[in-house]
Amino acid sequence: MGYPHPPHPKETQVLSKYFGDAGARSYDGWVQRGGYQALRQALSMERQQIIDLVKESGLRGRGGAGFPAGLKWSFMPKERTKPHYLCCNADESEPGTFKDREIMRWTPHGLIEGCAIAAYAISAEVTYIYIRGEFTEPIAVMERALAEAYANGVLGNNAMGSGQRIDMYVHRGAGAYICGEETALMNSIEGRRGNPRIRPPFPAARGLFGMPTTINNVETLSSVPYIINNGAEWYKSLSLSNPKSAGTKLFSVSGQVAKPGNYEVVLGFPLKDLIYDLCGGMRDGRTLKACIPGGSSVPILNRAETEACLLDYEGCVAVGTMLGSGGVIVFDDSADMVYQIMRLAHFYAHESCAQCTQCREGTAWTTRILRRILAGQGQLEDLDLLLDLSHHMTGRTICPLCDSCAAPVVSGINKFRGEFEAYINGSQRVAVTAV
Amino acid sequence: MTATGQQEMVTLTIEGCEVTVPKGTTILEAAKRVGIVIPHYCYHPSLPIAGVCRMCLVEVEGAPNLQISCHTQVAAGQNVRVYSDKALKARESVLEFLLINHPLDCPICDQAGECELQNYVFREGRPRTRYTPTYSKRFDPVEDFGPDILYVPNRCILCTRCVRFMEHVADDDVISVAERGDRAFIGIHPERQLDHPWAGNVVDLCPVGSLLSKDFLHKARAWEVDRTASICTGCSQGCNIVLETRDNSVVRVHPRANLEVNRYFMCDHGRLNYRGFNRGDRLEAPLIKDGAAPVATDWDHALDRVARIVKGSSGTAVALVSPAVSTEALFLLRQLLADFTVKGAFQAEQVAGEAPLPGVPGLALRSERAPNATGARLLGFTTDYAAAVAALDGASVAIVLGELPSGVARETLERAAHLIYLGTVLEDAVRGAAVVLPITNTAEEDGSFVNRDHRVQRYFQAKSGPGMARPAWWVLSELLAELGRGESSSDAAQAFQLLAEREAAFSGMSYETVGYTGALAARPSAAEVSA
Numbered sequence: 016m017g018y019p020h021p022p023h024p025k026e027t028q029v030l031s032k033y034f035g036d037a038g039a040r041s042y043d044g045w046v047q048r049g050g051y052q053a054l055r056q057a058l059s060m061e062r063q064q065i066i067d068l069v070k071e072s073g074l075r076g077r078g079g080a081g082f083p084a085g086l087k088w089s090f091m092p093k094e095r096t097k098p099h100y101l102c103c104n105a106d107e108s109e110p111g112t113f114k115d116r117e118i119m120r121w122t123p124h125g126l127i128e129g130c131a132i133a134a135y136a137i138s139a140e141v142t143y144i145y146i147r148g149e150f151t152e153p154i155a156v157m158e159r160a161l162a163e164a165y166a167n168g169v170l171g172n173n174a175m176g177s178g179q180r181i182d183m184y185v186h187r188g189a190g191a192y193i194c195g196e197e198t199a200l201m202n203s204i205e206g207r208r209g210n211p212r213i214r215p216p217f218p219a220a221r222g223l224f225g226m227p228t229t230i231n232n233v234e235t236l237s238s239v240p241y242i243i244n245n246g247a248e249w250y251k252s253l254s255l256s257n258p259k260s261a262g263t264k265l266f267s268v269s270g271q272v273a274k275p276g277n278y279e280v281v282l283g284f285p286l287k288d289l290i291y292d293l294c295g296g297m298r299d300g301r302t303l304k305a306c307i308p309g310g311s312s313v314p315i316l317n318r319a320e321t322e323a324c325l326l327d328y329e330g331c332v333a334v335g336t337m338l339g340s341g342g343v344i345v346f347d348d349s350a351d352m353v354y355q356i357m358r359l360a361h362f363y364a365h366e367s368c369a370q371c372t373q374c375r376e377g378t379a380w381t382t383r384i385l386r387r388i389l390a391g392q393g394q395l396e397d398l399d400l401l402l403d404l405s406h407h408m409t410g411r412t413i414c415p416l417c418d419s420c421a422a423p424v425v426s427g428i429n430k431f432r433g434e435f436e437a438y439i440n441g442s443q444r445v446a447v448t449a450v
Numbered sequence: 451m452t453a454t455g456q457q458e459m460v461t462l463t464i465e466g467c468e469v470t471v472p473k474g475t476t477i478l479e480a481a482k483r484v485g486i487v488i489p490h491y492c493y494h495p496s497l498p499i500a501g502v503c504r505m506c507l508v509e510v511e512g513a514p515n516l517q518i519s520c521h522t523q524v525a526a527g528q529n530v531r532v533y534s535d536k537a538l539k540a541r542e543s544v545l546e547f548l549l550i551n552h553p554l555d556c557p558i559c560d561q562a563g564e565c566e567l568q569n570y571v572f573r574e575g576r577p578r579t580r581y582t583p584t585y586s587k588r589f590d591p592v593e594d595f596g597p598d599i600l601y602v603p604n605r606c607i608l609c610t611r612c613v614r615f616m617e618h619v620a621d622d623d624v625i626s627v628a629e630r631g632d633r634a635f636i637g638i639h640p641e642r643q644l645d646h647p648w649a650g651n652v653v654d655l656c657p658v659g660s661l662l663s664k665d666f667l668h669k670a671r672a673w674e675v676d677r678t679a680s681i682c683t684g685c686s687q688g689c690n691i692v693l694e695t696r697d698n699s700v701v702r703v704h705p706r707a708n709l710e711v712n713r714y715f716m717c718d719h720g721r722l723n724y725r726g727f728n729r730g731d732r733l734e735a736p737l738i739k740d741g742a743a744p745v746a747t748d749w750d751h752a753l754d755r756v757a758r759i760v761k762g763s764s765g766t767a768v769a770l771v772s773p774a775v776s777t778e779a780l781f782l783l784r785q786l787l788a789d790f791t792v793k794g795a796f797q798a799e800q801v802a803g804e805a806p807l808p809g810v811p812g813l814a815l816r817s818e819r820a821p822n823a824t825g826a827r828l829l830g831f832t833t834d835y836a837a838a839v840a841a842l843d844g845a846s847v848a849i850v851l852g853e854l855p856s857g858v859a860r861e862t863l864e865r866a867a868h869l870i871y872l873g874t875v876l877e878d879a880v881r882g883a884a885v886v887l888p889i890t891n892t893a894e895e896d897g898s899f900v901n902r903d904h905r906v907q908r909y910f911q912a913k914s915g916p917g918m919a920r921p922a923w924w925v926l927s928e929l930l931a932e933l934g935r936g937e938s939s940s941d942a943a944q945a946f947q948l949l950a951e952r953e954a955a956f957s958g959m960s961y962e963t964v965g966y967t968g969a970l971a972a973r974p975s976a977a978e979v980s981a
Contacts, residue, residue, distance in 0.1 A: 213521055367630060369630050380550055
């Protein structure tokens with residue numbers, strides 16, 4: 016990555032090429048760096064051509080689910096009988112993930128370009144960029160960039176002189192994690208409570224304001240101009256392991272590594288190399304204990320699994336976790352896993368939208384049990400109870416928030432059972448006072 | 451429905467029973483057809499689907515996860531297991547989750563006995579909770595939501611039926627879910643009340659004892675009351691209701707589902723309109739006026755006296771009827787006065803403006819506040835009350851059937867040669883009547899009303915009448931027999947049979963065909979109306 020560290024030779028910089036380059040933030044600077052060529056070209060293409068190109072490139076959703084982007088676009092009705100909408104999901108709230116923030120801070124015009132291409136491809140005249148409320152700087156940067164894009168005729172009723180209407184608005188979130196879920200995000204834009212909706216109907220049939228809608232992550236949309244410029248073959252060739260996972264991906268590394276930050280590597284890159292090479296290994300000569308590779312919602316890996324993990328959609332599944340949003344959280348041997356898992360569960364209990372019973376009650380109950388274990392009042396049966404609750408919290412609800420709470424609990428108990436038992440039998444006392 | 455109007459049908463298997471339902475039906479509704487009610491909380495047939503309680507989970511063979519049956523549509527060849535181990539365990543866990551913050555205060559909760567949480571926990575819940583006593587339950591104080599609604603947040607299971615009713619059916623979204631996670635509760639607009647004319651329905655919709663009626667608070671337990679099908683007397687809409695009685699008093703009124711009239715709802719005016727049924731100042735014996743004061747007597751003497759008056763009179767008869775008496779009584783009164791020139795009229799209370807329920811087309815608290823005005827019109831009574839009152843001058847006999855509107859003076863009534871009163875209470879205006887006959891009210895008799903859409907609807911006896919009071923149809927049919935004009939009717943069904951034989955609008959109808967949901971009477975042609 017380019018900022019604050021110089022790029023590591025093993026990085027492949029596509030999205031992060033201009034991170035730290037303040038000149039790329041302005042319209043003129045972006046154009047000087049080759050910006051908006053892809054949009055100009057896309058506007059001269061057939062919509063279907065663009066969708067096919069993105070399909071062909073193998074670009075998959077970077078927000079967490081990894082759904083093929085071109086396929087998602089192809090679900091939109093071909094005939095535009097009612098307004099279509101594009102939503103850019105910039106609600107980046109997943110603990111451990113901070114890549115979209117950097118994209119918006121340094122290359123706002125790249126995101127606008129990607130959004131405009133996607134909007135054109137799916138016949139949407141209006142795009143909402145839904146930005147997490149706490150992202151004050153990215154919001155300011157994006158709003159400035161949007162004003163510039165309008166002033167220079169990139170957006171508006173006649174986008175780049177194509178006769179195509181492409182309007183774009185920034186919508187600021189109000190601080191709910193769940194609003195990053197695509198249907199909750201649509202409710203939030205509509206001014207409703209940010210609750211996920213039941214599917215079907217899917218957003219491509221009835222989304223924002225009841226109209227066909229596509230929702231894509233910031234990183235997904237920002238990748239699109241590069242695919243237009245360099246072709247599907249080029250993008251597809253960016254793959255180190257499994258051909259189903261193509262392109263580069265930003266990984267936000269946090270935790271007890273020497274050099275945390277955003278790193279862009281080609282999919283299939285070994286997690287081991289990311290931690291030991293790019294991030295300079297563990298801090299203070301400590302050793303690696305555990306890692307959450309895809310944001311807080313995915314199962315925790317122990318050391319052996321971490322060192323065997325290849326960073327792509329399939330590689331993560333092979334070691335029992337998920338690529339998720341690419342928020343890599345690293346724990347060294349000083350980490351208290353029981354406490355860490357309690358903190359995660361507490362987060363989900365706090366953020367549950369309160370619709371589904373399992374989630375509303377289950378996340379809070381899970382947190383209470385973990386707190387009690389930390390307070391030295393746990394019982395061995397509590398571990399079985401936690402596993403049983405987690406079982407009933409998985410795959411039963413409208414959205415996966417509840418599953419996300421269960422995943423670290425189940426993997427944590429299975430992989431670090433000894434630490435839980437130490438609290439229960441009294442050989443371990445809580446090191447952190449803020450329980 | 452396809453374009454041709456033909457419904458596409460789908461056949462599936464639910465718990466081993468094959469069932470064929472229209473395409474688009476949900477598994478939950480299809481299961482009802484084979485007699486299985488899949489436990490559910492947030493689902494209600496008249497509300498948009500929320501899919502939030504996750505209680506109605508069933509196993510659909512081939513699907514990786516359990517499905518919520520309230521939202522999952524049937525598919526051909528589907529094999530649904532409601533009682534498989536996996537489904538039962540899932541529902542058991544939902545009940546356990548719901549109970550961790552739900553107080554076990556059933557002994558003092560009004561909902562006990564008709565509580566869906568209680569019922570399903572008995573049916574499918576765990577015998578013991580694993581939520582140890584050292585964890586505290588959520589506590590929030592009781593809130594006053596509106597004129598007749600209390601909110602007990604501790605009992606709330608966040609099914610959001612009330613929120614969806616107010617938002618999508620009543621179109622007055624004063625309540626919503628507030629807060630997140632297990633701190634969530636139903637919040638109300640800080641400057642508003644839950645005072646919509648139809649707001650009381652949220653109490654019925656609430657599956658637990660979280661929304662309570664202040665009127666019914668701690669008045670009776672659900673298992674102590676008797677329930678009787680009836681028709682609301684609040685206005686001419688004719689909402690189907692259930693009268694709940696305890697110790698021969700009506701204690702609560704509930705809507706009774708009728709998809710053609712009121713769906714699952716009734717307005718607050720109708721809901722709180724039951725106290726009249728329990729009046730203590732009722733007429734309990736027939737009265738005959740021989741001197742200055744009326745004297746109590748028995749039915750034989752009273753009927754004999756009336757028969758003699760009717761037989762001895764001729765010319766003009768005035769009939770002032772209440773639009774809240776049964777169609778049978780109105781019909782028999784016409785029969786009784788068949789040999790007279792009859793001036794018959796009724797006066798229904800009119801209130802400016804209606805209070806519609808926007809989510810149900812054709813449903814409103816009507817401005818005409820009488821349950822049987824249409825029945826009275828069909829049987830030839832006019833709304834020209836003034837003309838009928840004027841005709842009292844020189845009338846040979848006047849019969850007042852049911853409650854009189856205020857404003858008719860005693861002296862006016864006594865201008866008729868003979869005044870006969872059939873009523874439930876002795877009002878001042880009718881104290882001069884030659885004969886007073888005590889009749890029962892709607893809660894105390896069988897009968898029928900015709901609502902504003904010409905739907906004939908039956909109501910059933912919910913409690914016994916006071917003293918010697920008898921249904922008006924019985925009194926009038928006995929009089930007809932006394933006069934030698936036919937057999938007396940032994941029950942309301944027989945009186946209705948007679949009506950159906952003689953009145954074209956009711957031709958071919960019977961209590962069987964009217965049933966519990968009503969049947970439409972023929973509408974007179976325009977020519978007949980003007981005549």
